Amino acid sequence: MAERASERLLRLLGMIGYLDRNDGVSVEQLAEHFGVTPSQVMADVDTLWMSGTPGYYPHDLIDFDADSYDRGEIRLTESRGMTRPLRLGTREAVTLLAALRAMVADLGPTLDPEQAEVLRSTLAKLTAATGEAAGAVDVRLAVDGRPEVVAQIRRALATGRRLRIRYVNASDVTSDRDVDPLRMTTSDERSYLQAWCLRAGDERLFRLDRVLAAEVLDAPAEPHPGAGRGATAEFRFDLEGDVATLHLRSTGRWVAETVPVEDVRNLPDGSFEVDVRVGQRAFLRSLLLQAADDVLGVRPPEVARDVAVRARAALAAYGPLAGPADAPADPTPAAG
Amino acid sequence: MPEQIHPAERLLNLVIALVHTPGRMTKEQIRRTVAGYGDAPSDESFERMFERDKDTLRDLGIPVATVTSAGHGDDIGYRIDQDAYALPPLELTSAELGALSLAAEFWQDRSVRADTSRALTKLRAVGAGAGSSDLAAGLAPRVRAGGDAFPPLLDAVQARQRVRFTYRAASTGEVRERLVEPWRLVARRGGWFLVGFDVDRDGTRSFRLSRIEGRVRVVGAAGAFDAPTPEQTEAALLSWDVRDERTAVLALRAERAEALRARGEPADLPDGASPALRAAVADRDLVRVSYRATWELAEEVAGYGDAVLVADPPALRDAVLGLLRVAATLDGGGPDAGGPPAGPAAETADTTPARTTPAGDTQEAPRG
Numbered sequence: 001m002a003e004r005a006s007e008r009l010l011r012l013l014g015m016i017g018y019l020d021r022n023d024g025v026s027v028e029q030l031a032e033h034f035g036v037t038p039s040q041v042m043a044d045v046d047t048l049w050m051s052g053t054p055g056y057y058p059h060d061l062i063d064f065d066a067d068s069y070d071r072g073e074i075r076l077t078e079s080r081g082m083t084r085p086l087r088l089g090t091r092e093a094v095t096l097l098a099a100l101r102a103m104v105a106d107l108g109p110t111l112d113p114e115q116a117e118v119l120r121s122t123l124a125k126l127t128a129a130t131g132e133a134a135g136a137v138d139v140r141l142a143v144d145g146r147p148e149v150v151a152q153i154r155r156a157l158a159t160g161r162r163l164r165i166r167y168v169n170a171s172d173v174t175s176d177r178d179v180d181p182l183r184m185t186t187s188d189e190r191s192y193l194q195a196w197c198l199r200a201g202d203e204r205l206f207r208l209d210r211v212l213a214a215e216v217l218d219a220p221a222e223p224h225p226g227a228g229r230g231a232t233a234e235f236r237f238d239l240e241g242d243v244a245t246l247h248l249r250s251t252g253r254w255v256a257e258t259v260p261v262e263d264v265r266n267l268p269d270g271s272f273e274v275d276v277r278v279g280q281r282a283f284l285r286s287l288l289l290q291a292a293d294d295v296l297g298v299r300p301p302e303v304a305r306d307v308a309v310r311a312r313a314a315l316a317a318y319g320p321l322a323g324p325a326d327a328p329a330d331p332t333p334a335a336g
Numbered sequence: 337m338p339e340q341i342h343p344a345e346r347l348l349n350l351v352i353a354l355v356h357t358p359g360r361m362t363k364e365q366i367r368r369t370v371a372g373y374g375d376a377p378s379d380e381s382f383e384r385m386f387e388r389d390k391d392t393l394r395d396l397g398i399p400v401a402t403v404t405s406a407g408h409g410d411d412i413g414y415r416i417d418q419d420a421y422a423l424p425p426l427e428l429t430s431a432e433l434g435a436l437s438l439a440a441e442f443w444q445d446r447s448v449r450a451d452t453s454r455a456l457t458k459l460r461a462v463g464a465g466a467g468s469s470d471l472a473a474g475l476a477p478r479v480r481a482g483g484d485a486f487p488p489l490l491d492a493v494q495a496r497q498r499v500r501f502t503y504r505a506a507s508t509g510e511v512r513e514r515l516v517e518p519w520r521l522v523a524r525r526g527g528w529f530l531v532g533f534d535v536d537r538d539g540t541r542s543f544r545l546s547r548i549e550g551r552v553r554v555v556g557a558a559g560a561f562d563a564p565t566p567e568q569t570e571a572a573l574l575s576w577d578v579r580d581e582r583t584a585v586l587a588l589r590a591e592r593a594e595a596l597r598a599r600g601e602p603a604d605l606p607d608g609a610s611p612a613l614r615a616a617v618a619d620r621d622l623v624r625v626s627y628r629a630t631w632e633l634a635e636e637v638a639g640y641g642d643a644v645l646v647a648d649p650p651a652l653r654d655a656v657l658g659l660l661r662v663a664a665t666l667d668g669g670g671p672d673a674g675g676p677p678a679g680p681a682a683e684t685a686d687t688t689p690a691r692t693t694p695a696g697d698t699q700e701a702p703r704g
Contacts, residue, residue, distance in 0.1 A: 005342070005347060005392070006344075007457070009348055010457045011457050014457050014460050018460060021462070047344070047345050050345070053352055054349075054353050054369035054371075080352055081418075084421075084422040085458060086423060086461075087423045087424075088397070088458060088459075091487070092454055095443060096436065099443065099479070100436075102477065107475070118431045121429075121432060122436060125426055125428065126426075136490060136520060137522075138520055138521070139479050140523065140525075146598060154474070168598075172594070174594050184474055185476040185477075185478055186478065187480060188478075188479045188525065189480065190525070194476075210594075210598075212594050212598045249509070250508060251506055253547065269509065270508060287639070289635075291635075292638065292660070292666070305667040308663060309667075310642070313642045314642040314645075314660050315657070318657065321610075321653070322657055323657070
């Protein structure tokens with residue numbers, strides 16, 4: 001069995017406490033509650049039944065009602081005083097509390113009052129029970145998306161319906177797609193709709209701030225076996241794309257930290273090179289325009305040329321506002 | 337009794353025995369009477385088994401106390417005090433347990449997930465029914481993984497213990513040792529940061545966890561510095577938490593930059609717009625968007641090329657123009673080069689003009 005003894009011990013102790021508070025629980029309920037299989041529950045109950053104080057005579061042992069057991073129901077008749085729940089460790093408490101705090105603060109306002117209240121009461125109870133002060137860990141979630149879009153997505157998820165969305169991708173191309181929503185992920189960086197895209201015939205991650213409109217359709221969302229497992233799915237490599245190599249100043253480190261890079265090579269002078277594999281040229285162009293200040297070089301040359309041509313077109317669009325090229329515009333703007 | 341006892345069963349029997357012992361149990365008594373320890377084939381293997389079990393229990397939050405008794409000479413006994421490990425009274429509804437499941441899945445680091453799933457097992461003992469999936473329906477709040485540096489830094493923050501680590505500063509590219517009094521771990525758009533007091537530099541600094549190289553080592557004793565005051569922490573976090581304080585007017589080409597359009601609302605040119613500005617944005621849609629930091633919006637706008645122009649404020653426009661001028665030289669051509677690029681296309685360091693950083697933006701969210 002792959003499970004560690006320590007994890008199993010915690011569950012065994014937790015089960016005594018739970019069964020002491022809940023008289024007569026079916027094996028299936030216990031399994032669901034503790035997130036294990038029914039056969040594991042039976043193994044755990046058998047272990048508890050043989051455990052107790054030294055001597056291990058019948059009156060020393062944890063005991064269950066045998067008739068109920070035969071019916072598949074677990075009824076604790078002797079706990080040997082082991083019913084007190086375990087205190088949380090510092091790290092256990094701090095990490096759970098930090099998550100709850102972020103959920104209350106950032107997700108709460110977007111939820112039904114009833115759901116928000118559940119988050120608040122959970123946070124209050126756990127804070128009281130652990131005595132951990134706020135402070136060590138501080139997470140903010142980036143809740144983006146237009147409220148009406150978020151509301152439609154949430155309704156589709158709650159009712160299991162298909163969605164039609166209008167989406168603008170990172171290359172600024174807008175399209176309408178029918179999707180079967182899997183989940184809405186809110187991270188510290190941004191919010192995503194994870195969905196099965198019928199057009200792509202594959203799972204896709206849509207940035208909520210790029211979903212321009214969303215409409216719940218009458219059709220039910222279909223199951224897509226295997227989809228949605230990648231709960232943490234982030235930006236994926238586009239294996240079809242070409243590799244471009246960017247030579248960046250140290251201040252451009254964010255590029256390596258925000259886009260899918262295949263390799264990062266630190267150079268002695270503090271600058272570094274990254275290999276980026278991008279399917280859509282427009283995305284790379286946009287990235288390089290954003291990172292222009294930090295770019296020392298780009299390979300292959302046609303990528304650099306493409307970016308430079310775009311930049312010159314943009315400067316031309318400003319007309320006289322762009323000013324003379326060799327005299328930077330007034331570097332001391334009014335205080336913001 | 338089966339011949340081979342599962343280690344979890346041995347641990348359970350040890351806990352029950354040490355909770356129930358009237359005073360204490362010696363090692364000898366444990367070995368002789370507690371189910372599972374009789375399996376030990378030798379003194380050494382019993383010792384190892386018992387020490388390991390004590391460590392395991394301590395990690396789980398069940399401290400095994402050592403009791404020496406004058407009446408029994410020098411020998412050592414053990415007991416477990418339930419008050420030392422018990423959670424204060426707590427009852428959780430099934431919906432609250434569901435919220436806790438979401439909170440446990442919030443974390444992506446394997447080691448933190450081990451902590452939160454332990455906590456969840458403990459809390460399930462006091463929860464009613466299986467966790468409700470109502471709140472969880474399709475919701476997945478997440479924070480990115482903090483990496484290897486996260487657990488030791490969290491422990492050091494809690495213990496108020498100094499840490500030493502090797503850090504690659506993005507601003508200079510310099511790699512050097514830092515000695516830091518860690519105050520708080522902060523996740524904001526873009527990453528995990530340690531906020532603390534840099535001892536050598538004698539000032540508050542923030543460190544991006546992904547730029548810490550190698551191991552984080554604790555230095556010296558716990559409680560080595562005072563916890564930061566709320567004012568200190570607030571000041572250190574100010575730059576991250578300023579948001580949506582300013583607005584800009586952008587001029588969008590028709591049917592382009594839909595993401596910016598969706599975020600903003602229709603706008604007009606500012607009063608007193610110059611004829612040059614009016615000419616540049618003619619035939620474009622004007623949209624007002626709010627923003628936090630000039631550099632942040634400037635980069636986003638520059639990314640759109642000629643599809644988006646800045647009408648207002650001038651500081652933002654200057655920042656965008658600065659980026660565009662640099663980008664225009666990427667192929668070796670100048671900002672005004674009209675024809676095919678001249679010169680080598682690859683490395684352009686020599687022709688890159690210095691960055692024009694907008695002044696007066698001292699409270700901006702740092703890139704980190």
